[in-house]
Every structure is written in structure tokens, then in C-alpha cells.
Amino acid sequence: MPLLPPQFRRAPRAALVSLALTAALAAAARPVVGQPVVGQSVVGQPAAAPGTAPHATRVTSVEGITEYRLPNGLRVLLFPDASKPTATVNITYFVGSAKEGYGETGMAHLLEHMVFKGATHHTNIPQELTGHGARPNGTTWLDRTNYFETVPAGDTTLAWALDLEADRMVNSFIADKDLRSEFSVVRNEFELGENSPFNVTMERAMSAAFLWHGYGRSTIGNRSDIENVPITRLQAFYHKYYQPDNAMLVVAGKFDDARTLALIEDKFGRIPRPTRTIDPSYTVEPTQDGERNVTVRRVGDVQLVFALYHIPASTHPDYAAVSVLSEVLGSEPAGRLYQALVVPKRAASAGAWSFETHDPGVLLAFAQVRKEDSLAIAQRALLATLDSAARTAPTAAEVDRAKTTLLTQWDLAFNNSERIALQLSESAASGDWRLLFIQRDRTKQVTPADVQRVAAAYLKPANRTTALFVPTAAPERAEIPPTPNVETIVGGYKGNAAVAAGEAFDPSPAVVDARTTRTRLASGLQLALLPKKTRGGTVTAAFTLHTGDEASLQGRAAAAEFAAQMILRGTTALTRQQVKDSLDKLKANVYVYGGPTQVTGGIETTRENLPAALRLVGRSLREPALDPKEFELLKSEQLAQIDEQRAEPTALGSIAYERTMHPHPRGHPLSARTLDEQAADLRALSVDDVRRFHHDFYGASAGELSVVGDFDRAQIAAIADTLFGGWKSATAFHRVPQPYAATAPATQSILTPDKANAFFLAGTNAHLRDDDPDYPALVLANYMLGGGFLNSRLATRIRQKDGISYGVGSQFGADALDSTATFTTYAIYAPQNVDRLEKAFREEMARAAKDGFTADEVAQAKAGWLQNRQTNRAQDGWLAHALGNQLYLGRTTAWDAGVEARIAALTPEQVRGALARWVDPSKVVIVKAGDWNKKPAPAAVQ
Numbered sequence: 001m002p003l004l005p006p007q008f009r010r011a012p013r014a015a016l017v018s019l020a021l022t023a024a025l026a027a028a029a030r031p032v033v034g035q036p037v038v039g040q041s042v043v044g045q046p047a048a049a050p051g052t053a054p055h056a057t058r059v060t061s062v063e064g065i066t067e068y069r070l071p072n073g074l075r076v077l078l079f080p081d082a083s084k085p086t087a088t089v090n091i092t093y094f095v096g097s098a099k100e101g102y103g104e105t106g107m108a109h110l111l112e113h114m115v116f117k118g119a120t121h122h123t124n125i126p127q128e129l130t131g132h133g134a135r136p137n138g139t140t141w142l143d144r145t146n147y148f149e150t151v152p153a154g155d156t157t158l159a160w161a162l163d164l165e166a167d168r169m170v171n172s173f174i175a176d177k178d179l180r181s182e183f184s185v186v187r188n189e190f191e192l193g194e195n196s197p198f199n200v201t202m203e204r205a206m207s208a209a210f211l212w213h214g215y216g217r218s219t220i221g222n223r224s225d226i227e228n229v230p231i232t233r234l235q236a237f238y239h240k241y242y243q244p245d246n247a248m249l250v251v252a253g254k255f256d257d258a259r260t261l262a263l264i265e266d267k268f269g270r271i272p273r274p275t276r277t278i279d280p281s282y283t284v285e286p287t288q289d290g291e292r293n294v295t296v297r298r299v300g301d302v303q304l305v306f307a308l309y310h311i312p313a314s315t316h317p318d319y320a321a322v323s324v325l326s327e328v329l330g331s332e333p334a335g336r337l338y339q340a341l342v343v344p345k346r347a348a349s350a351g352a353w354s355f356e357t358h359d360p361g362v363l364l365a366f367a368q369v370r371k372e373d374s375l376a377i378a379q380r381a382l383l384a385t386l387d388s389a390a391r392t393a394p395t396a397a398e399v400d401r402a403k404t405t406l407l408t409q410w411d412l413a414f415n416n417s418e419r420i421a422l423q424l425s426e427s428a429a430s431g432d433w434r435l436l437f438i439q440r441d442r443t444k445q446v447t448p449a450d451v452q453r454v455a456a457a458y459l460k461p462a463n464r465t466t467a468l469f470v471p472t473a474a475p476e477r478a479e480i481p482p483t484p485n486v487e488t489i490v491g492g493y494k495g496n497a498a499v500a501a502g503e504a505f506d507p508s509p510a511v512v513d514a515r516t517t518r519t520r521l522a523s524g525l526q527l528a529l530l531p532k533k534t535r536g537g538t539v540t541a542a543f544t545l546h547t548g549d550e551a552s553l554q555g556r557a558a559a560a561e562f563a564a565q566m567i568l569r570g571t572t573a574l575t576r577q578q579v580k581d582s583l584d585k586l587k588a589n590v591y592v593y594g595g596p597t598q599v600t601g602g603i604e605t606t607r608e609n610l611p612a613a614l615r616l617v618g619r620s621l622r623e624p625a626l627d628p629k630e631f632e633l634l635k636s637e638q639l640a641q642i643d644e645q646r647a648e649p650t651a652l653g654s655i656a657y658e659r660t661m662h663p664h665p666r667g668h669p670l671s672a673r674t675l676d677e678q679a680a681d682l683r684a685l686s687v688d689d690v691r692r693f694h695h696d697f698y699g700a701s702a703g704e705l706s707v708v709g710d711f712d713r714a715q716i717a718a719i720a721d722t723l724f725g726g727w728k729s730a731t732a733f734h735r736v737p738q739p740y741a742a743t744a745p746a747t748q749s750i751l752t753p754d755k756a757n758a759f760f761l762a763g764t765n766a767h768l769r770d771d772d773p774d775y776p777a778l779v780l781a782n783y784m785l786g787g788g789f790l791n792s793r794l795a796t797r798i799r800q801k802d803g804i805s806y807g808v809g810s811q812f813g814a815d816a817l818d819s820t821a822t823f824t825t826y827a828i829y830a831p832q833n834v835d836r837l838e839k840a841f842r843e844e845m846a847r848a849a850k851d852g853f854t855a856d857e858v859a860q861a862k863a864g865w866l867q868n869r870q871t872n873r874a875q876d877g878w879l880a881h882a883l884g885n886q887l888y889l890g891r892t893t894a895w896d897a898g899v900e901a902r903i904a905a906l907t908p909e910q911v912r913g914a915l916a917r918w919v920d921p922s923k924v925v926i927v928k929a930g931d932w933n934k935k936p937a938p939a940a941v942q
Contacts, residue, residue: 190221328451334577410440567601764920
């Protein structure tokens, strides 16, 4: 389970339907004539008669996961976990961009969009997902496509989710009229990726590294293929690959095994096994016979250098050593690339990772360089470091550190059944789901000699794709071994003992409050402790320390942000690397971030490791090293990140919008600073400024610590008292108020040259708090306008009907202490569609304010919103932060129950009236950022 660096996690081209940005895939379509239906004959085979659904055959069981096989070929994995009141249904189809043919690029991803359009028995999938309180998504990658939804546990809800996936497996409409609107949405997503220098450079490097294999094609596809693909080819692609014998179904969470297996047999077993066959891929990428070079020239503010090397498939025994090698090279701060490039300031960031793929893939290394620095120097340092890896054996400490990091992530993931349900898609796409465990076992066995051997075998100049071409008289080739036979690897594999299951916990407000104890330490820090048995003994802690007041925090935003970011970069007793190593050994994920008014953080670990992890974080908070060297490294990284955003529509639009909606003078603690102001503050900042901020404001006089999961209440309370009970803040905390700012109608346009994608924000402020009688109605109105999952008013119009935006939605928030609230809508789009987008937005807002919502809309929205709240409370991380916020506000979860009861009682007229009183479409503030000079795209050929 190799880790990806932040740049790749941010924009992986895996074409995820983002829950944060996307709010649509909405209205129902109509069936295509001749489309197969569950229970009817498919490709010539008779369907099972009612009541005669075939039984599944048990195949194997590994560490709590049991595989079954239906006669039609469907692979079924059951992973029971009673510790959370949710169930995750994840279906994986073994087709991704690598299977696409000439003229079909992006087809697997386009099909991912189309199956949300509706099927024979589920005609409005977005509405059903929202109405059932689901947390769903669909993703496409090189070797697979998957769809999943996490829903409240229960036979009825689980039966619905299984019926949905069985229906759209063979009954999705894939209608021509839907394609005509959806292709422009996908094109908009394509344009979003084109805005990212990292993403574009990555695509070009992959296409150069693979001359023939499908891995050289971007998952998002070629623009002309997206725009012009005939519906008949898309339908043929669907009917070929969306069949039970090419799929794996995972059900994980709280469910009854026998009843669930019977449901699966009934829902999926009736689908006949198709007569068609899928021929195995036979394209083998030839051995690379010399360096390849790519140069991308585009407008931008940062420089990048990549180096790609061909490596074996993830099933090959060498892959585990390659993944360890990637960590030795790319980890931060001890990684060789970080030490060779970032520490001496040759680059702002650097890293490496290896692709987990079915066929031979790549190891990728990169460096990000600021515009004013030398790219040539960074490139030489990057390649020299990679070349030396084959000559300089890694130390035992380097390998042990890398293995600890990789294995820690595996351990934490397996304690969460939902995470594993999704990770199984990747392992199965690589060859078999059991590879997830085999890779773990192989990683444990990797030695320094193994790492040096694979470095010497694969990190050869002749096997490299970079931005330069260097001729050589004697080419040296790296022979990539063929993909192993998976059956010889997984046959008879049993794995380790299954992780201990937790209790069946009811996350209702009454139960949460009954299980939670709330106390206050002598320092002033408040504690909320909710112990419960969890899968694998996991536990989550969240903390917030409140700092200063309006006068004392003036002009200290940069120092505040840096103080928080320096917390985990070493203590007075431990170096940064020692802190990281200690957390890895404790199997702890820890984060800390902050600004002028507070510092916030969290810990995710296990019962036996929480005491030590909490002590380490406490020492880091109280005794940070604030080392000048680390300060300068962080400063360089931050300046590079600011430079990277200077031409980004999303960053520039968001800052301009915040400055308009919540105006504050320069230096005010709540001021939204421009990128130039942020850069100026950073350049003027010294390490002494950060030290003074920590001395003046850090302390536990005002703050909250909440812990949820498997822990000893008395033990953690005693540790918290020891760490924080006597830690007083030098400066008293007084909340900085956020006053209401009346908004006048205004439009601001920001030009971002050479950016294919644009960003739109529109909103208005309201003079109310979250205890106002209209607050629940406004929450529900926002949910129907732009919230939920893919079926809001705005998404249905702007994405579904008009095909303008890949991501569109709205947000509403009201302060609990100040009478100020903000309603915001957002969208990404092609710049040439700006007038159409604004027109559609204004029309939908005016229609909602005038006519309100139907009784059916309100009923479905209430059901979905309330179920989603229950699902959120089932997530320990979410609940820990919620309990901390309640302590700060002097509330309990009973407050949530009250809001939920008021929302459950709302009428359509109450919702319409509240929206009309507080949101006036004629008075909104609009901010648009994009390249308005771009010529309109040519019309698509259908």
C-alpha cells in the first residue's frame, strides 16, 4: 500500500466524482431500446426463474474477509464489522483506461459518469443516494472502475444498495441524450486537470514512457474522443465489460452474513453469465533502449522535473522492495531526495512513489522548483541521487523506517472496514484481492540488500524518461520480468489472524451524550471522553487551543500559521525525523494546523499506543524545537506553494470572494490576505517571530480535547491532566468577533491567462445565528439547492440539463456566537460558458425564492439529510471534532438532536419563506476567475 505524495493525491487523474465540488448527475433518463433487464435474457442465455436464484460457492477466507463465487462468475467478498452502524457496498469492474482502444480514450471514465444517469428500476440514482443518506462515489483508474456507497446499516438499506448495483450492472440507460449533455461535463473535468502543471507534466511523461501499453493513456482521455465518441461504441463497451464475470462485489461493515449473502444471490445471481469472452491483454511494453525526454511549455509559476523508470507488475516479488525503495527515496524529511534537493534549497519539494498496477508500471520521482531557482541544478541533483541509489546501499535504519511507514498505513487502514473495502479494488485490479495481504507480508521481509538489488536493476539511465535527452554509445537496458501467474501466488494463502471486531455502537445523540464525560482541567482545558470498543482498537483524538485576542493578534497571522506547522518538526529533545519515526512506531497519524486565533490537531492510533502518542504530541505542543534550519525549509516550501497558486482560478477567486464577504483591514486576525500579502509576510517573518508567538499565546487556558474510540477513560484523563493541567497561556484568550457585513450586489472578474478551467463563486450574507428560528429551514433549503449528492436544483440545471459544469453546488453556514451567516454557490466551468452559467444560476435561485420546493422534494431532502447526520456521527474523527466544538460552545449533542427535530418538522412553506427572507438573488456578490480571452471550443461532432 505505497503512499502517494501530496501533489498526486491532489490531482491523480483517477477521475473521482468529488463530493466536495460535484453536486449533480441528476434527472432520470429513458431506457435504450433493446437494453438488457435483470430477469430477462442477456446475450442468449436464459435468466433464472423467480425464486430459483443460484447459490454462491465459498472460495476462501483471509483475516476476516470471505470470498464467494456465483455461478455467473461474480466474485463476492464479505467483510463483517459490527463496530460501526454503517455498511459499504463497493463493486469493481475490471476495466480502466488501459483497456480502451483507438478513438476510445476516456471511455471507461465517461461510462462511470453515465451509469449515474439511471437504470430500469432506479431511474433517479442521485435522488436515491441522497434520500438514503449515502456517502457514495465512483472512480476510474488504469485497471479498474468502481462504484461504492456507505449507508446506515440495516437489511432494508443494504437491500436497496445491492439492488441498485445489480440494476445498473446490466440495465443502465447509456442513452444518447444523456451523452450529449454529459460529454461537456467530462470535458470540463478534463479542463480542470489541464490547469495543473503537475498533472499535465505527469501525463506527458507517462505517454512518453509507454509507447504501446495502455498505461501511457490518461484516464481522463483525449479531448476529441470525449467530445465525439458515438453512443453505440459506448454502449458496446458497457455491455462487454459491465457483466458479473468481470466484476467483484465487496460488502463491508455491519450486516448479517447469511442474510446478506442471500440478498446478493437474489439480486445478482439472476443475471446470466454472458456468452461473450474477454480476451486477456497481450500488449507488452518493449524494453526501453535509451533515455526519453519530454518538455512542456505553458504559463505557470513553478518548475517541475520528473524521472520515470519502468518497474515490474505489483504481483512480482520485486515490487515490495521497489515500494520500499520509493519510500527510502521520497519520504520526508529523511528521504534521499529531500535531503539532496530540499535541504540545500535546490528544490522546494521532492518525492517518489511506485504505481501498483496489473502489468509492469513505473516508479516516479519528482522535484518542484521555484521560478527564480535553477531547474538545471535541481535536475542534476535529482538524477544524481537516483543514479547513486544503485551504488549506495540503503542503511538498515533507512529500510526499517520505510517499512514502518508503509506497514503503519496498512495497519491503520485495516482497522477501518470502509477503507479496506475500497482498497480491495486496487489489489483485485492488480490480479487478486489477497495481494493486499501478500504485499504486506512481502514488505515485512524486504532487506537492505533487496532494495539495493532492485535499484541496480531498474534505476538505469537507459530505463528512464526525463525532460532531457542524453546520447550514449553503449545503451544499457533494464529487462522487466513478465507479470507472474497470480494463482501461483495466492493459491492456499491464509493470512494472519483477523483483526478483533468492536462493539455495535448506536451514534444517536442520546447515546453519544450518555457515553460522553465532560470535565475541565485546572488550566481551563475542557475534556470530552467517549470510550467504545472499535475494530482493531482504533481511537481518535482531536484538540483545539484558542489563542489571544483581537488587539494582541494584529499582524501576527504568518507567525501563527508557522508556529502550528513547526509543531511536528522537532522538539527540544527530538529531531523532526525522530518525531516522525516515533509516530510511525506508534502507528499514529497526527496532524497540526492553525492560524491567528487557534491551533487545531488530531491523533489517529490504537488503544495501546494512544498514551505514548498523546504524550509525544503534548511535548511537541509545549516544547517545540522551532529550529532555524527547519524554519527556512518550511519558508521555502510555503513560498513555492504561493507561487504555484498565482495563476490558479480557484485560489484567486476564493481569496477575492472572502475579502468581499468578510472585509477586514490588513493585519486583522481574520483578514483574508492576498497572495502578495502572504508572500510579503513570509519574507519578513523570522524564526524569532515564531518563537515569540509560541511563548505569548500557546497554552491550555482555553481549549478542548476530545477522544473517541477504544481507550481507558481514567488513564487518558490523568495523562491529559499531567500534560495540560498546569499549562497556562501567557496571554488571555478573548474570542475575536466576526461581525455581520451587509453585501451589496457586485461582480468581480479575475483574468488567469492560459487556464482551461474557470471558477465561479456567488453568495450573500445574512444577519442571523444558528439559534435563529429560520436556521433549520435555511439548512434544508441549501441542501436542496446545492447540497446532497448529485441531485440538487443547481446541479440538475447546470450540470445535468445544460452540461456546463463538472462541479457545482452550494454551502450555507451560520455562526453560533455572532449574528452572521453566509450562503455561497460555486462552480467550475469553461471560461467561454460564463454567461450561460451565470444565467442558469440566477434563474434557479429566483425560481427557488419565488416558488419554493415541492412537498416531495422537502420530504426526500429531510430523510437524506437526517440519515447523513447519523452516518457522520458514526465516523469517530467527525464525532471527536464535533464533541470538541460542543465544549467550546457550551453545548452537548442534545443541541444536534434539537436541530434535527426542527428540520424533521419543516413544511415546504416554512422553507420557502425562510429562503425568501434571507437570500435575495438580486443582491448576490459574484466572483469569476478564468481566461476570458480563450476562444470558444468548436462544436462537438455527434
